[in-house]
Amino acid sequence: MLQYIKTFTNKDMLFVSGSLPKGVKDEIFVTIAELSLKQGFSLILDISSDRLIDCLPFHPYLIKPNDEEIAHLLG
Numbered sequence: 001m002l003q004y005i006k007t008f009t010n011k012d013m014l015f016v017s018g019s020l021p022k023g024v025k026d027e028i029f030v031t032i033a034e035l036s037l038k039q040g041f042s043l044i045l046d047i048s049s050d051r052l053i054d055c056l057p058f059h060p061y062l063i064k065p066n067d068e069e070i071a072h073l074l075g
Contacts, residue, residue: 005032010040013061017046026051033058 008014014036020026026049033055036043042061045052048069056063065073 002028002031002035005035006039008035008039008041012041013044014041015044015046017064020049030054030058033060036060 005014014032016029016032020028029045029047029049029051033043033045035041037058043055043058044062044064045055045060046064048066050072052063052065052069053073
């Protein structure tokens, strides 16, 4: 999957949502966010992972936290 994402350009958009498959670590969200900044594609995140806050320095185009996730992010 990451090899495919590495082909994205500033004309692309990626929407990431839902749960990860078994065995995939949530660090992948940060890796994808890093790629979005490096390659210039727009990233939309709808994830409930604690890694959401780690993705923010990479300037996702949009995040969609629910009430519980906002409360967790803001403490």
